[in-house]
Amino acid sequence: xxxxxxxxxxxxxxxxxxxxxxxxxxxxxxxxxxxxxxxxxxxxxxxxxxxxxxxxxxxxxxxxxxxxxxxxxxxxxxxxxxxxxxxxxxxxxxxxxxxxxxxxxxxxxxxxxxxxxxxxxxxxxxxxxxxxxxxxxxxxxxxxxxxxxxxxxxxxxxxxxxxxxxxxxxxxxxxxxxxxxxxxxxxxxxxxxxxxxxxxxxxxxxxxxxxxxxxxxxxxxxxxxxxxxxxxxxxxxxxxxxxxxxxxxxxxxxxxxxxxxxxxxxxxxxxxxxxxxxxxxxxxxxxxxxxxxxxxxxxxxxxxxxxxxxxxxxxxxxxxxxxxxxxxxxxxxxxxxxxxxxxxxxxxxxxxxxxxxxxxxxxxxxxxxxxxxxxxxxxxxxxxxxxxxxxxxxxxxxxxxxxxxxxxxxxxxxxxxxxxx
Amino acid sequence: xxxxxxxxxxxxxxxxxxxxxxxxxxxxxxxxxxxxxxxxxxxxxxxxxxxxxxxxxxxxxxxxxxxxxxxxxxxxxxxxxxxxxxxxxxxxxxxxxxxxxxxxxxxxxxxxxxxxxxxxxxxxxxxxxxxxxxxxxxxxxxxxxxxxxxxxxxxxxxxxxxxxxxxxxxxxxxxxxxxxxxxxxxxxxxxxxxxxxxxxxxxxxxxxxxxxxxxxxxxxxxxxxxxxxxxxxxxxxxxxxxxxxxxxxxxxxxxxxxxxxxxxxxxxxxxxxxxxxxxxxxxxxxxxxxxxxxxxxxxxxxxxxxxxxxxxxxxxxxxxx
Numbered sequence: 001x002x003x004x005x006x007x008x009x010x011x012x013x014x015x016x017x018x019x020x021x022x023x024x025x026x027x028x029x030x031x032x033x034x035x036x037x038x039x040x041x042x043x044x045x046x047x048x049x050x051x052x053x054x055x056x057x058x059x060x061x062x063x064x065x066x067x068x069x070x071x072x073x074x075x076x077x078x079x080x081x082x083x084x085x086x087x088x089x090x091x092x093x094x095x096x097x098x099x100x101x102x103x104x105x106x107x108x109x110x111x112x113x114x115x116x117x118x119x120x121x122x123x124x125x126x127x128x129x130x131x132x133x134x135x136x137x138x139x140x141x142x143x144x145x146x147x148x149x150x151x152x153x154x155x156x157x158x159x160x161x162x163x164x165x166x167x168x169x170x171x172x173x174x175x176x177x178x179x180x181x182x183x184x185x186x187x188x189x190x191x192x193x194x195x196x197x198x199x200x201x202x203x204x205x206x207x208x209x210x211x212x213x214x215x216x217x218x219x220x221x222x223x224x225x226x227x228x229x230x231x232x233x234x235x236x237x238x239x240x241x242x243x244x245x246x247x248x249x250x251x252x253x254x255x256x257x258x259x260x261x262x263x264x265x266x267x268x269x270x271x272x273x274x275x276x277x278x279x280x281x282x283x284x285x286x287x288x289x290x291x292x293x294x295x296x297x298x299x300x301x302x303x304x305x306x307x308x309x310x311x312x313x314x315x316x317x318x319x320x321x322x323x324x325x326x327x328x329x330x331x332x333x334x335x336x337x338x339x340x341x342x343x344x345x346x347x348x349x350x351x352x353x354x355x356x357x358x359x360x361x362x363x364x365x366x367x368x369x370x371x372x373x374x375x376x377x378x379x380x381x382x383x384x385x386x387x388x389x390x391x392x393x394x395x396x397x398x399x400x401x402x403x404x405x406x407x408x409x410x411x412x413x414x415x416x417x418x419x420x421x
Numbered sequence: 422x423x424x425x426x427x428x429x430x431x432x433x434x435x436x437x438x439x440x441x442x443x444x445x446x447x448x449x450x451x452x453x454x455x456x457x458x459x460x461x462x463x464x465x466x467x468x469x470x471x472x473x474x475x476x477x478x479x480x481x482x483x484x485x486x487x488x489x490x491x492x493x494x495x496x497x498x499x500x501x502x503x504x505x506x507x508x509x510x511x512x513x514x515x516x517x518x519x520x521x522x523x524x525x526x527x528x529x530x531x532x533x534x535x536x537x538x539x540x541x542x543x544x545x546x547x548x549x550x551x552x553x554x555x556x557x558x559x560x561x562x563x564x565x566x567x568x569x570x571x572x573x574x575x576x577x578x579x580x581x582x583x584x585x586x587x588x589x590x591x592x593x594x595x596x597x598x599x600x601x602x603x604x605x606x607x608x609x610x611x612x613x614x615x616x617x618x619x620x621x622x623x624x625x626x627x628x629x630x631x632x633x634x635x636x637x638x639x640x641x642x643x644x645x646x647x648x649x650x651x652x653x654x655x656x657x658x659x660x661x662x663x664x665x666x667x668x669x670x671x672x673x674x675x676x677x678x679x680x681x682x683x684x685x686x687x688x689x690x691x692x693x694x695x696x697x698x699x700x701x702x703x704x705x706x707x708x709x710x711x712x713x714x715x716x717x718x719x720x721x722x723x724x725x726x727x728x729x730x731x732x733x734x735x736x737x738x739x740x741x742x
Contacts, residue, residue, distance in 0.1 A: 063686070069703045076482045076706075094706075097483055179578070188600075189688050241577030244600035244685070253578060379481075382705050390689055397602045397690075415505060 024056040026317055028084040032059045033247055034267045035337045047323045053316060063246055064088050065190045083311040084320055089302045090374035090381060092122050092129050100307040101127035105318040114342045122304055129306055131325040132342035136301030137369040138199050138288055139362060141254060141262040145282040154286045158229055161261060161289050165237040168260045182237025184250040185263040187396055192246055193389040195299040196263060200226040202370050204291030209388060210373040214420055219410035226291060227395045227402035234396055243396055255279055265301055269356060270338040285358040287365045300369035340366055380419045387412045475712035482706040495713035507713045515689060516697040523610060524674035530614045531670055532663060535621025543629045560619035568683035571612045575599055602690040609681050609691055621666045628662030664733050671729060675722045694718040
């Protein structure tokens with residue numbers, strides 16, 4: 001019970017310390033997954049040069065669940081320690097009360113050219129609480145060289161993926177590569193598992209947990225089939241350790257050449273293609289497979305930049321946001337870090353397509369990604385997601401069969417339903 | 422340090438009762454105690470009362486001011502033919518069980534290994550000072566740092582523990598220590614034991630060094646086997662010190678958070694009461710429900726502590742008059 005103020009004190013203490021050397025005008029928090037932090041530093045440095053203001057960068061935890069907790073603590077303490085925050089696509093509803101309406105400072109046309117779906121997502125009660133920075137959708141990475149060697153084509157369905165993965169894994173292990181695994185994904189009990197499992201369920205035609213009217217739909221046969229299939233991967237084509245992997249652990253296995261397939265976000269592309277990567281030029285990217293009764297589905301991810309209501313320099317902070325989400329910055333981030341732009345025109349830009357060829361091929365995937373039920377469940381989204389990833393985690397661990405687990409999950413969500421109805 | 426002589430009949434005669442001297446002494450005692458009592462009321466009493474008050478409201482972290490009083494609904498409520506609330510949440514009871522299991526097993530192991538380490542350090546050998554300092558290292562490393570370090574070592578793919586066990590031929594395939602529901606509890610127990618052995622060892626060593634030499638010399642003259650000497654002489658003599666060590670460790674273990682949160686995050690197989698309360702309070706922003714969990718956590722720890730003090734009152738002599 002004393003823990004909360006203590007953590008806040010530590011967080012505030014450390015941000016205060018890092019800023020003690022120079023009086024910064026603005027503090028921004030950037031993610032540190034993959035090359036994120038480096039790209040953020042470069043972008044911020046360019047703005048500093050242009051405007052002559054000082055900016056402090058705070059790096060935040062890699063797990064998005066933990067990052068949200070950190071923001072919530074800082075914001076609910078009405079603290080001005082962080083001015084600009086990088087927020088997930090499912091958070092605008094949760095944090096809206098603490099964020100500035102950016103259309104007031106940046107003008108009504110600030111979001112022109114950005115994907116309308118993301119702008120809608122970031123507009124809460126008519127207030128634009130965050131500017132789109134980059135979008136994300138789950139994609140399937142595969143080892144071109146291995147699939148070619150063993151005469152396979154990239155899989156269309158999850159069943160095909162399972163077979164190919166098992167086949168290549170067995171053959172590679174036979175050949176002495178005993179660390180080889182078929183498929184890695186994000187299986188730790190956190191928000192990332194919700195995105196992965198939603199893709200399995202939606203691509204089997206099992207819906208998205210809660211429908212548009214707020215009705216709980218998760219307990220159905222197709223969803224159970226999807227989770228059962230995923231559970232069959234564990235310790236077969238996926239290491240048991242996947243149950244504790246986030247994005248970066250999965251990338252670690254894939255990039256060191258020890259996995260045939262990986263589900264991840266587009267950012268992993270530029271890292272897999274970097275100089276020191278063991279799989280450079282051996283990687284292909286396709287859309288995720290689908291189940292027997294469904295179509296391929298990719299969960300909508302992505303991050304936005306928001307300005308805290310408690311900021312002491314709101315105009316300056318908004319200007320930094322405008323700079324970082326501009327076409328020029330998004331293009332640089334797409335080319336150097338394969339972060340998906342939120343500006344439609346950049347998907348036709350030749351330089352961008354040359355650096356990240358699959359942006360063109362998978363445009364439809366990015367434009368039609370499946371949203372998590374954050375809008376309809378509102379404040380309860382955290383609990384809904386938590387209940388879903390906990391249930392999925394216990395199915396993957398083999399503690400429960402999918403059909404039993406979904407009955408329980410439905411019961412839990414019915415209890416939560418009282419909160420959003 | 423507590424004494425080891427058996428308690429004599431308590432002094433029933435109070436020669437000063439009601440006299441001026443006694444009244445002065447009582448007043449002096451209260452004067453000296455006052456600053457401490459005020460400080461305790463401020464840093465422990467006030468937050469505790471506030472937490473209890475919040476547990477009776479529906480407050481959320483983003484709108485604490487708008488909290489409404491809802492009675493005991495966070496604990497238990499009957500609504501439309503079903504019971505809701507903390508006391509009906511299977512996850513809460515799971516985390517209570519996890520916490521008790523973790524505390525019992527880790528504290529027992531720590532005491533056993535702590536005493537062994539203390540006995541080794543108590544022996545005369547070359548470089549003893551160096552070893553004594555080295556043993557303290559796990560205790561000196563901040564828990565977050567050591568837990569992160571262990572997370573790397575326990576990693577299923579590149580962790581050194583799996584590499585070691587595979588090279589020795591003890592296991593065929595890597596074990597996912599922190600991910601598997603079977604091993605994760607044991608993994609966190611192991612890390613906690615590794616970290617806190619030095620603490621128990623230090624207290625035990627202090628007790629060992631205060632023991633009178635004559636008992637041991639007498640035993641040696643009589644030719645008693647060293648193992649028998651340990652169980653009949655050494656152990657009973659250091660028991661009071663161990664009881665103190667156990668109560669410190671027990672209180673720590675019952676509110677364990679950091680080591681488990683770093684190693685396994687919110688996974689249900691290792692979720693403790695503190696992790697449950699934090700999740701409700703911070704992640705779900707539900708101050709009311711989270712405070713209810715915190716209040717029960719406090720009551721459970723208090724209950725265990727009282728039970729322990731009561732059962733161990735002969736050794737501890739804290740409950741005597």
